[in-house]
Amino acid sequence: MDGGELYVEEHGAGEPVLPIQGLGYAMWAWHAQVPALAAARRAIVFDNRGAGRSVKARGPYTIELLAEDAAAVLEDVAGGVPAHVVGLSMGGYIALTLALRHPELVRSLVLTGTAAGGPETSPVPAATLDAWLAAAGLPPEEYARRTMPISFAPGWTEEHREEYERLLAARLEFPTPPECWAAQYDACTVFLERGAPVEQIDVPALVLHGDADRVVPVENGRSLARRLPHARLVVLAGRGHLAPLETPETFNAEVLRFLDDVEAVRSARRRGRSTRARP
Numbered sequence: 001m002d003g004g005e006l007y008v009e010e011h012g013a014g015e016p017v018l019p020i021q022g023l024g025y026a027m028w029a030w031h032a033q034v035p036a037l038a039a040a041r042r043a044i045v046f047d048n049r050g051a052g053r054s055v056k057a058r059g060p061y062t063i064e065l066l067a068e069d070a071a072a073v074l075e076d077v078a079g080g081v082p083a084h085v086v087g088l089s090m091g092g093y094i095a096l097t098l099a100l101r102h103p104e105l106v107r108s109l110v111l112t113g114t115a116a117g118g119p120e121t122s123p124v125p126a127a128t129l130d131a132w133l134a135a136a137g138l139p140p141e142e143y144a145r146r147t148m149p150i151s152f153a154p155g156w157t158e159e160h161r162e163e164y165e166r167l168l169a170a171r172l173e174f175p176t177p178p179e180c181w182a183a184q185y186d187a188c189t190v191f192l193e194r195g196a197p198v199e200q201i202d203v204p205a206l207v208l209h210g211d212a213d214r215v216v217p218v219e220n221g222r223s224l225a226r227r228l229p230h231a232r233l234v235v236l237a238g239r240g241h242l243a244p245l246e247t248p249e250t251f252n253a254e255v256l257r258f259l260d261d262v263e264a265v266r267s268a269r270r271r272g273r274s275t276r277a278r279p
Helices: 034-038 064-076 090-101 124-135 140-151 161-173 178-194 218-229 246-272
Strands: 008-012 016-018 042-046 082-088 106-112 207-210 232-235
Touching: 008 034, 008 064, 016 064, 016 090, 034 042, 034 246, 042 064, 042 090, 064 090, 064 178, 082 090, 082 246, 090 106, 090 178, 106 246, 124 140, 178 207, 207 218, 207 246, 218 232, 232 246
Parallel strands: 016 042, 016 082, 082 106, 106 207, 207 232
Antiparallel strands: 008 042
16 A cells, blocks of 8 residues: 555455445444454455544545555455455445446445445535534534534434444544544545546445435435346445444345345356366
């Protein structure tokens, strides 16, 4: 990786799975998924450039640069073995870009709360964008307290106050500096304006999207699933942008079922592969 080190952890053994989190977040965002993934697979989690315990370069960043970071993790840690890549929000932009730039590293995609970008994209709602911009430049704790509830479905933080405080504490243990958040945000903006040719991605994909998402409207998930050649869409009723944290049991069940299906099809094809008869 050019420009510094990425913090990486490995859990479990077997087929590699690479979760990639969203804007300003670090691997804490997958705390409810890693144990489920590691029970039968090799979960490789890392902090994106600018977040968590990875290099805090000021930027500028691009989604292509962040995708190359993900590729470096798979090459260095997984030995280049193709992985199931799980992307949340900005992590979805990274996952899609990784699949386009390095198809040999991607076995399947799970995409949640994300979009392909381009003219069909439904933008971040004005109320959400206004809240983010109004809090820009605040210290990390104050910024998080003002804006993080928007990423959950309406009412979720009030109904799950203790869990929300635990997540907030995890976010603030290794906070994302404002300038790094801005660099990631600018990278997302460019990606969404330009869009990605996702029709070229030739791997199985599962698109999961909450219909109460106040960051990336659910119309984006529907559009993404239509455009990907081998995608299945699951709309999570009443769930917000952070569906993996809001409803981990449901989310994990959908993801594990999908991964099992992908691996079963691959095994069946291997068993059915013909060989040339010996003379």
